[in-house]
Structure formats: C-alpha cells, structure tokens
Amino acid sequence: MAELGENLAQTIAKAAKAAFEASQLIASSERVTALQEIRKELDAAKDAILAANRIDLQVLAAQKEVDAGRMSGSLLKRLDLTKGDKWDSMLQGVTDVAELPDPTGVVSYANELDDGLELYRVSCPIGVLLVIFEARPEVVVNIAALAIKSGNAVILKGGKESNETSRLLSHAIQTALSKTAIPSTYIQTIQTRAEVSALLSLDKYIDLVIPRGSNALVSNIQNNTRIPVMGHADGLCSVYIDALADVKKAVRVAVDSKVQTDYPAACNAAETLILHESVLSTIWPEVAKTLLAADVKLLCDEPSLAALSALSPALPNHSSHVEPATPNAYSTEHLSLTLSVKTLPSLGAAIQWINAHSSHHTESIVTEDERAASTFCRGVDSAGTFVNASTRFADGFRYGFGTEVGISTGRIHARGPVGLEGLVTYKYMMRSKGAQGHVVGEFGVGEGKRQYKHKKFAASSVPF
Amino acid sequence: MAELGENLAQTIAKAAKAAFEASQLIASSERVTALQEIRKELDAAKDAILAANRIDLQVLAAQKEVDAGRMSGSLLKRLDLTKGDKWDSMLQGVTDVAELPDPTGVVSYANELDDGLELYRVSCPIGVLLVIFEARPEVVVNIAALAIKSGNAVILKGGKESNETSRLLSHAIQTALSKTAIPSTYIQTIQTRAEVSALLSLDKYIDLVIPRGSNALVSNIQNNTRIPVMGHADGLCSVYIDALADVKKAVRVAVDSKVQTDYPAACNAAETLILHESVLSTIWPEVAKTLLAADVKLLCDEPSLAALSALSPALPNHSSHVEPATPNAYSTEHLSLTLSVKTLPSLGAAIQWINAHSSHHTESIVTEDERAASTFCRGVDSAGTFVNASTRFADGFRYGFGTEVGISTGRIHARGPVGLEGLVTYKYMMRSKGAQGHVVGEFGVGEGKRQYKHKKFAASSVPF
Numbered sequence: 001m002a003e004l005g006e007n008l009a010q011t012i013a014k015a016a017k018a019a020f021e022a023s024q025l026i027a028s029s030e031r032v033t034a035l036q037e038i039r040k041e042l043d044a045a046k047d048a049i050l051a052a053n054r055i056d057l058q059v060l061a062a063q064k065e066v067d068a069g070r071m072s073g074s075l076l077k078r079l080d081l082t083k084g085d086k087w088d089s090m091l092q093g094v095t096d097v098a099e100l101p102d103p104t105g106v107v108s109y110a111n112e113l114d115d116g117l118e119l120y121r122v123s124c125p126i127g128v129l130l131v132i133f134e135a136r137p138e139v140v141v142n143i144a145a146l147a148i149k150s151g152n153a154v155i156l157k158g159g160k161e162s163n164e165t166s167r168l169l170s171h172a173i174q175t176a177l178s179k180t181a182i183p184s185t186y187i188q189t190i191q192t193r194a195e196v197s198a199l200l201s202l203d204k205y206i207d208l209v210i211p212r213g214s215n216a217l218v219s220n221i222q223n224n225t226r227i228p229v230m231g232h233a234d235g236l237c238s239v240y241i242d243a244l245a246d247v248k249k250a251v252r253v254a255v256d257s258k259v260q261t262d263y264p265a266a267c268n269a270a271e272t273l274i275l276h277e278s279v280l281s282t283i284w285p286e287v288a289k290t291l292l293a294a295d296v297k298l299l300c301d302e303p304s305l306a307a308l309s310a311l312s313p314a315l316p317n318h319s320s321h322v323e324p325a326t327p328n329a330y331s332t333e334h335l336s337l338t339l340s341v342k343t344l345p346s347l348g349a350a351i352q353w354i355n356a357h358s359s360h361h362t363e364s365i366v367t368e369d370e371r372a373a374s375t376f377c378r379g380v381d382s383a384g385t386f387v388n389a390s391t392r393f394a395d396g397f398r399y400g401f402g403t404e405v406g407i408s409t410g411r412i413h414a415r416g417p418v419g420l421e422g423l424v425t426y427k428y429m430m431r432s433k434g435a436q437g438h439v440v441g442e443f444g445v446g447e448g449k450r451q452y453k454h455k456k457f458a459a460s461s462v463p464f
Numbered sequence: 465m466a467e468l469g470e471n472l473a474q475t476i477a478k479a480a481k482a483a484f485e486a487s488q489l490i491a492s493s494e495r496v497t498a499l500q501e502i503r504k505e506l507d508a509a510k511d512a513i514l515a516a517n518r519i520d521l522q523v524l525a526a527q528k529e530v531d532a533g534r535m536s537g538s539l540l541k542r543l544d545l546t547k548g549d550k551w552d553s554m555l556q557g558v559t560d561v562a563e564l565p566d567p568t569g570v571v572s573y574a575n576e577l578d579d580g581l582e583l584y585r586v587s588c589p590i591g592v593l594l595v596i597f598e599a600r601p602e603v604v605v606n607i608a609a610l611a612i613k614s615g616n617a618v619i620l621k622g623g624k625e626s627n628e629t630s631r632l633l634s635h636a637i638q639t640a641l642s643k644t645a646i647p648s649t650y651i652q653t654i655q656t657r658a659e660v661s662a663l664l665s666l667d668k669y670i671d672l673v674i675p676r677g678s679n680a681l682v683s684n685i686q687n688n689t690r691i692p693v694m695g696h697a698d699g700l701c702s703v704y705i706d707a708l709a710d711v712k713k714a715v716r717v718a719v720d721s722k723v724q725t726d727y728p729a730a731c732n733a734a735e736t737l738i739l740h741e742s743v744l745s746t747i748w749p750e751v752a753k754t755l756l757a758a759d760v761k762l763l764c765d766e767p768s769l770a771a772l773s774a775l776s777p778a779l780p781n782h783s784s785h786v787e788p789a790t791p792n793a794y795s796t797e798h799l800s801l802t803l804s805v806k807t808l809p810s811l812g813a814a815i816q817w818i819n820a821h822s823s824h825h826t827e828s829i830v831t832e833d834e835r836a837a838s839t840f841c842r843g844v845d846s847a848g849t850f851v852n853a854s855t856r857f858a859d860g861f862r863y864g865f866g867t868e869v870g871i872s873t874g875r876i877h878a879r880g881p882v883g884l885e886g887l888v889t890y891k892y893m894m895r896s897k898g899a900q901g902h903v904v905g906e907f908g909v910g911e912g913k914r915q916y917k918h919k920k921f922a923a924s925s926v927p928f
Contacts, residue, residue: 117853393902399892428880439853
C-alpha cells in the first residue's frame, strides 16, 4: 500500500516535471488561451460538478450526525459550491487571473559585462508546485489558474471532504488543457495522504510546497520535507494602542481587526491587544465597551482587568465576557471572538513583546505620534507593520495584487500576502556577440588582459 | 556534552536574534561606520592574527604527515592568510562592501489603497544567518562584512583547521563592534559540530542557513533542518556544442569552462561536454585536441570515443587521457581536470538531457543559430543559460555584484550567484492618514461602502 503510493507519486511527480519543462518553450500567450478554455469547460460541466458537490455535502452531513456535531456548520458552508455567488466568482476569478500582467519574462537586471557580452536576469516560473489545502473545493480552480498564469506545473491535494467535487473540477481543467499546447499533466490532483507523504520526499521533481490550512497541517509538512515550504502555520496578529493614540481610531482599528467580516478565524485577525499603560483609564474602557458589545471575549492581564472591574456596571457582557488571561493566552491563535489583552509600560516594551510572541504576520500601532509610528514599523519584525489601520488589510486583493496564493510568515522568497510574483523566480541569460565568443581567461590583471565593463543598461525583455 | 552544546546554542541563537532586533532601529549609516572600524581593528591585530594562522598551519602540516599525504597541499594554501595579497585583499573587501549601495530600505511597490491609505513594500534584512564553511579563514571577514552591510546578524562556523585564525578574526570584529552602536553579539563564532547540530533545530531564532563547502556538508545540512537553506550541493555544469557552432568559439568556450584559472574544482567549471552528433568529425577533434593538450582527461561515450580513435596519432595524450565513460560519469562532479563527453542527436535531446542530469547551476550553448540559442536559454532549467560564453562567468563579481555570498542552485529566494540583494527580504509598511484611521469594514459592495483605489505610485523610500 505504502509502496503503491510511492510508485504513483513518482509517476505523478515525473509527469509534472516533464510537463513543466515542455511548457518552457510554449509562448506565454498560450497560457492565457488555456485559462479561457478552462473557464469554458467549467461552464459546460457545471451541472455534473454541482451534482458531485451535492454528493460530497451529503456524505459530510451524514458524517456530521455520526460525529454528533463535532464538525461545524461552517465546514458545510465552505464546501458548498452553490452558496451565494461562489460558482460565478470562481469562473470570474479565472478570467481575472488571465488578465493580470504576465509575471514571467520580466528583466530585473541587465549588465554589459564587456563589449558584446550581455547579462540579463529574467523572471521565470519556479517549476513544480505541490499545493495542499482543506475544505473549499474552488481552491482547485484558483490555484490551477495562478499556476498556469505563472508557468508552473502543479499537483493539488484537497480535503477528503471535497474529493468528488475536486475530481470533477480537475477533470474539467485537464479536458480544457488537452485542447491547448499546455500538457494536460500540467495540473494533476491526488487524493490520499500516502501520496502526499511520498511526494514530500521527491525534491528532485517538486520545487515548492504550499500548504493552506490548519497550524497542524502546515507544521507537519514543514517537519517532513526538505523541499522549501511557503505559507504560515499561525496568524498571531496584534494591535498596539500607544500613549498618544486617538480614541476613535483605537476603537475602530481594534474592533475591525478582531470582528470584521464575521470570520474571526482569518489569519489576519488580531489575537492580542496591547495597551500602553497610560491608556488604561482613558482609551481602554472605550475600546473594551465596543468589543464587549460586539460579543468579543476578553482575556485580560491584571492591569487591564482591574481597569474594567472599576467600570463593570457600565460595560455590556462584563460578567460573561471578561476573564483573567492564562499564561498561554498570548501564544494561542483563538480562531474565535476571543482577544488577549496585555499592558506594557512603553513602546519599546511593546515592540520587544511582539517580536517574542507574535507569528510575524501583521501588527498595527494606533498613534498620533509620527516618531512612534516610524519606530514601531521598523522595530517590529513582521511581514506587515501598519499605522492606524486594521490588521485585516493584510490580504493580496486588498494590497492590489488581484489575487493571492496565500500569506507567508517566512522571510525567504516571499513575505506577507503572496500574489503571482511569489510564484516566479529568475534565471540569468547571457549572450556573447563577440567574434570569438567570451571566455573568463581573457580578463584579469596583467598585460593584454581585459577589465570588466559592468555597465548596467535598461531592458524590458531579453532580446534573444 | 550534547546538552551543553544545546544550552550554548540556545544562548548564542537568542543573543543573535536580540542583536538583530535591536539593530533594526539603528541608522544604516552606522553599519558603514562599523565596517570601517572592523578594517581598522583587523589592521591593528594583524600580527596576532597571522601568528594564530601560523599555528593553524603547523597543526595542519603535522596532521598531514600523520595522514600520509591524504590532505592536499591546496588545503594548506587555502588556509594560509599570508599567501600573496590575501591579507590586503581581505581588508580591501571590507571597504568595498562598505561602499556598495545599501540593499535595505528600497521600496519595490507603493500603492495608494484608498485616499490617505498608503502601502509600501520595502527591503529589509532577513534576520539571523547561520553560515557554515570550510578551510579559508578570510570567509569570516567576508561574511561578517556582507551581513553587517545587509543588516543581518550572523553566526559563523569555520573549518576546524582554521580554528585559531577564525577565533582571532572574530575577536577583532567584536572589538570593533563594541565601539559602535551595533551590538557585539551581531557577529558570533562557534567552533564545534555539536553546536551546529543544536543550532539547526532552532528555527525560532535562525532564519537562513548558508552552507559553503562540499556536497556532503551541504546535503547533510539540507537533510537536518527545517530552516531554509541557501546554497548548492553540486556544480554539474555543461557546455553544448550545437550543429551550427563556430569551431573557434567551441574550442575557447569548452577549454575555458573546464581549465580556466587552474581551479577545476570550482562549482562553475564544466563537468560535461555535449556534442551534437553532426560535429563529431568536424568540431569535436579540434576541441578534443586542445583539451588533451591542456591535460584534461576525457570520459567519452561510444560515438565520441570512436571519432577520436580514428585520429589517435594526431592527438596528444590520447592513450593516457581518453577513456570510455561509465554510466555514473554524467552524474559525478569530477572536481579535477576530467570531463565527461556525451553525443546527442538534436538540440531538443540536449535540453532534455541537461534538465535530467545537470545540477541546474550553469549551462552554455555554442552556436551561430539565433533560434537554437533562444530555445536553449528558455528550455534549459538552470540558474544560468549562456550563449557562446564560458560557464566560468557564473560568479557574483563577474556578474557585477561587487561580491557574492555564494551560488544558489535552489529556485526559491535567490538563484545563481547571490550578492547583497540575496541577503534581504521585504516587509509591508502601511500608514493611514485618514481622520479616523482605516478599517476593512468600510470597503465592499452595498450602499455607503468604499471601493479600493489601488493606485500605484513612485516612491524611493518610506516617508515615515
């Protein structure tokens, strides 16, 4: 069984690498054509795909009763492709990605090393991606679109709850690709964990793993492969209310960072509110009142707890929603309407505390003090450092990337929300136009030796 | 013992992270001052450092006799700091790095998301680097200079052969730093493998590992850490002589790629020569003659072997230097004046063969055919793809980067020769200048909701 998984994984990985290599010689306009074909094919297969989605939903609903409510309704909601405008926006997403600028072929460095010897650094795809995700089946289509646009082959593994839907979605994608110059093995889907395990050891064929899902999923992958992993295990974001904060901004930013969009499990939601001690009796009560009224549970340290106790009659939900924080409150991603509160004596202490406790995702300061803002943005070592703005802005669409592959809390390659640009790397192309070609032995010190010219020049594409 | 190593590693790693975080609030001009101080301090400590270097050399020389010549004279040469202009060029290197443009604080994306809401993507250091290298003690100084210039803290582990020299070099560096605003724990040195092992598990504090050395060293590190690793295990480069190659260019490029600078173990040296079958009786004999005259040993496949046999009287060293290739010749980094030769029927076959056998470092085509050049450069999936130029150009200095950290055969973060730019990442800074700050809840569809403006603008630095 394990061996079967390994053989299958080898076959899939080799086919993906071969498809990637073959695609390097296909014009990038073909990739846009392929995306248009995919949209058409999905449209044509809509009834069959939604029927498969209903089967997945029924299985999950039956499973849910067996598990006596262990699975939440939100899982059913995320799985359901007929919900709202999900289907249409999935199709529109394919068109949107097709219309984004081509991230490949962009020259970021051009240097004339010698007369007739030109060096170009040009963006190109990474190779073969392995993307592992949970629940939402439309991710198959999103990721396939991003991979094709950026020129990468991809192997996809969705959650087992959406197996039937994912199978039909990938079938439609492969059917569409078979009508184009892109090999149909460019996008492949696998269904078992055994295959994932086997693929994680194939660093000869797979170049990047992108896990999207729970902390446990991401950590498990990071611990079991030498292939680079891009993503985030935790989203422990924080909002710091500075001594010189404006009370209205503090209330708005704190509440939006936690409560916005009814989805407190989002990775860009704040898990911790940090208070400068001088705002305990001024701004903090106003912020707490609004958070409590929005049904947020507050896990407070002693000073912030004491400040609220004094005002308890005026605070909604005080008895049910305010509790002392346990020591691990500050390292927990609550994934719910729960917020840990910490009081600190200075901006410097807040920066140190954030660097030690946050997951380096996104942190925001509320302040009217330009110097404090600058110090916070430079001193806090996170992918996003914001001033008077909600942490929920940390998102590829909101950043203006059109769409996102995921959010990275790593520092290597891509950091923060990752758009198409995060799916490319670069290579160096060099051409000698010299009558005898160019060799290194001609350069150096001594008689008759040449010196490097190293003259940068502007180039928008490689001319050969 | 192992536990002691772990405790020490924890202390060192925490100190490095703290030094990195503290340095984020220090002006980058201070980093230039620190480099100037380091040069002064090294100059002042020159006699002591060279005395330590003599001790290392004596120990190694004694060891060498014990090992009955197992260690090569080249190791002694690489260890010797008094050799040629090594000392002076080490000091000049510090000044050169100080004078390079600051790689941090560079804005690569600026977008006005809404009136008064500005987003900046700005380059910043990665954090804490762990650099592991062999033999050459001056690497301590090179890497320290690059780390300081780019704003990263670094932990260094040199080869045990240069322990005494490295210890004094780092002492001088720390003494210099203690006179500046940069913490002296910014550059730390460790001496044992147990410490390295312990550090490789501390992904909370260490952000990037850069191994420089043998294939075994690099592979071992890649297999034993979840921290990202930047470097190359193999340098299996190749030169492909196309059907439409110019004979003079073919000879020059093939010979320079293999023989140049008397250092055939360099990672950018060619290990394989690929021949289009149509050049077997035309260009190949000329190339072989020059290679054999330069003392290169040729491991040939059947067609290339047969082509030479017919001409053997006219070829120097034919009987001693020409052999049939074994199957593993094409996956071996010879590290010597040995070259494997492979004959293939087409450009397409050559591209496929390179993608399957090379280490994706650097490959060169010799051709007068523009289309073949373009196909080769796009189809070959390596960090460098060259036309009529020696593979030995793959080098940070030759590329115009001033200096290099190493060469990466990975595709993530940095690829090919890595200069200072490879030691930075970026973060997103966002500032709301709105009267009430900015929250996500104001945006969306429906009455009174705002739409994102997403207006890119030019910015050379973050204005706050």
